Amino acid sequence: MRVLAWLTDNTWEACVDAVRTTNSPDVTLLYVQASDVSEATHGAFSGLLGRHRPGHDPGDVVRAASAATGDAVLSAAVERLGFDCRVEHLAGAVERVVVATAADADLLVVARDGDRSRLGPRSLGHATRFVVDHAPCSVMLIWPEEAPDLGSIPPKPPHPPRR
Amino acid sequence: MAILLLAHLSDTEGIFRWAGAAMSRIAAGRPQRLLAVVFGVAALTTAVLSLDATVVLLTPVVFSTATLMRARPKPHVYACTHLANSASLLLPVSNLTNLLAYRTSGLSFAAFAVLMALPWLVVIGVEYAVFRRFFDTDLSSPARATQQPVGRPPVFAIVVLGGCLLGFATAGPLGVDPAIVAGAGAVVLLVRRLFVRTEPPVRTVWKAILEANPLFCLFVLALGIVVAAVSRHGLGALLAAVFPSGDSLVALLLAAAVAAVLANLVNNLPAALLLIPVAAGHPGLLLAVLLGVNVGPNLTYVGSLATLLWRRILRAREAGPAMGEFLRLGALTVPTALVAGVCALWLSLQLTGLGG
Numbered sequence: 001m002r003v004l005a006w007l008t009d010n011t012w013e014a015c016v017d018a019v020r021t022t023n024s025p026d027v028t029l030l031y032v033q034a035s036d037v038s039e040a041t042h043g044a045f046s047g048l049l050g051r052h053r054p055g056h057d058p059g060d061v062v063r064a065a066s067a068a069t070g071d072a073v074l075s076a077a078v079e080r081l082g083f084d085c086r087v088e089h090l091a092g093a094v095e096r097v098v099v100a101t102a103a104d105a106d107l108l109v110v111a112r113d114g115d116r117s118r119l120g121p122r123s124l125g126h127a128t129r130f131v132v133d134h135a136p137c138s139v140m141l142i143w144p145e146e147a148p149d150l151g152s153i154p155p156k157p158p159h160p161p162r163r
Numbered sequence: 164m165a166i167l168l169l170a171h172l173s174d175t176e177g178i179f180r181w182a183g184a185a186m187s188r189i190a191a192g193r194p195q196r197l198l199a200v201v202f203g204v205a206a207l208t209t210a211v212l213s214l215d216a217t218v219v220l221l222t223p224v225v226f227s228t229a230t231l232m233r234a235r236p237k238p239h240v241y242a243c244t245h246l247a248n249s250a251s252l253l254l255p256v257s258n259l260t261n262l263l264a265y266r267t268s269g270l271s272f273a274a275f276a277v278l279m280a281l282p283w284l285v286v287i288g289v290e291y292a293v294f295r296r297f298f299d300t301d302l303s304s305p306a307r308a309t310q311q312p313v314g315r316p317p318v319f320a321i322v323v324l325g326g327c328l329l330g331f332a333t334a335g336p337l338g339v340d341p342a343i344v345a346g347a348g349a350v351v352l353l354v355r356r357l358f359v360r361t362e363p364p365v366r367t368v369w370k371a372i373l374e375a376n377p378l379f380c381l382f383v384l385a386l387g388i389v390v391a392a393v394s395r396h397g398l399g400a401l402l403a404a405v406f407p408s409g410d411s412l413v414a415l416l417l418a419a420a421v422a423a424v425l426a427n428l429v430n431n432l433p434a435a436l437l438l439i440p441v442a443a444g445h446p447g448l449l450l451a452v453l454l455g456v457n458v459g460p461n462l463t464y465v466g467s468l469a470t471l472l473w474r475r476i477l478r479a480r481e482a483g484p485a486m487g488e489f490l491r492l493g494a495l496t497v498p499t500a501l502v503a504g505v506c507a508l509w510l511s512l513q514l515t516g517l518g519g
Contacts, residue, residue: 037226044244062226115299
C-alpha cells in the first residue's frame, strides 16, 4: 500500500505517528510550501514602484524562510518515522498540490488543522476541507492531539415546539 | 528619502528583530493575540517609518515570528501588506502621497496628524474586525508559545525615533522641513553605526546612500512631469468636472471614492499627483483624497491595476492562484474602511475647525 502523508508545520508529528500504524513500507512524506503568502509579499513590494533595489524583495525572504521551514519539518519527520521513505518538498496552492500528489497513492494521511476547541465543520481548515473532499484515494483523517471522547458531542436539540 | 534611510538604520540597530521577539512573547502562543500585536506594530511602523518599512523590513520578521510559533503566517503577513497602505494615513511622513499633499495643504504637521488620527484609528479598527472574521479558522488553529529570548530593546534607536517624532511636531512652527528632522535622526544613527564599527566605515556609508535611493527622487520628478502633461491635455479638466467642491460629508466621500478608483487604475502615486492640484485649497478634500489613494490600493495586492499588469508581464508564469482570496479580502475591507474613515475625517474637521 502506497501511503502519502501530508505534513504541515503544526501537526506533522501526529501524521508521522499515524503513518507508522499503517505498517506500510512504501511511504512518501509531503510538505507543500504555500506560494500565496510570498506572492502577496512580492505584490506589496512591487506596489512600492521600485523604491527599493530588487535584492530587498521581502517576497524572496519569505519564500526562503518558508523553504527552510519545510526542510526542517521533513528532516525531523524522516527521523521520527525511523525507516527509509520518499520525501517530496513542493510549492504552490497547497490543497491542489496535495491532491495532485495523491494521484498515485492508496492512502493519504491528513491531520485536522482547524479550530479543535469547537468541534464541527470548522475543525477542518480551508485546505484540509478541500483535500478531504477531492483526494483521489482513501483519506486517513487524524487528530493532532488525543481524539475527543463522546462527551464532547453536544446534546441533541429539543424537538421544535409544535404549532 | 530621509525616512527610508531612517528605517534602514533602525533595522541595522535591530529594532525589527527585537520587535519580532517581543511580539512572540506577548502573543504567548495564541494566534489571535499575535494578530492584535502585529496590527499594533505594523500600524506604528507604517505611521512613523513609512509604508516601505512595513513592507520591506517588518513583513519578513512577522512571517518568521508566526512560523516559529507554528501559527499560520497568512493572516499576519496579509495584515502587514494591508496596514502598509491603510495605516499610512497618520503623519505626512507615513506615505509619499501624504508628503505631496501636505506641502500644498497649508496644514501644519501637528494639524495634519490631529485631523488624521481618528480616521487612522477607525480604518485600522475596520481592518482588524474584518481580518478577525475572515481568518477565523486560521487564527483558531492552535500554535505554541516560543521560548525565544526577547533581549535588550535597542534603546538608542527607539530614543532617536521618539526624538524624530517630537522633532516633526515642533519643527513645523519653526519653519523646519520634516525631511531635515528625519535626516538628522538618520545621521545620528549613522554616526553611531560608524562608532560601533562592525564593517569598514566606507561600506556603511555607501550602503546608507544606496538605501536612501537618490534615483527614486528623479523618478518622482519625472513622474510629476508626465502626470502634469497628461493632466494638461484633458484629464485634469475631466477630473475637475467630476471632483466635488466644499467640505460636506458627501463631497468628502465622493473625493475619496474618485481617489480610490484612480489609485486602483494607475498607481497611488500618479493618482495623488493628478488629484492634489484639483483639490488644492481645500484641506478637507485633500485629506479625503489621501484616504482614497492610501486605503484604496488594498483592493488588489499590488496596489493597482497598472502594477498588476506590469507584474503579469514580468512574471507571467507565476500568476498567483491566491489572487481570488486577496481580492475578496480587499473587497471586504476597502469600501467599509473608506466610508468609515471619511466619516471620521468629517467628524474631525467639524470638531477641530481645522481645515475649514
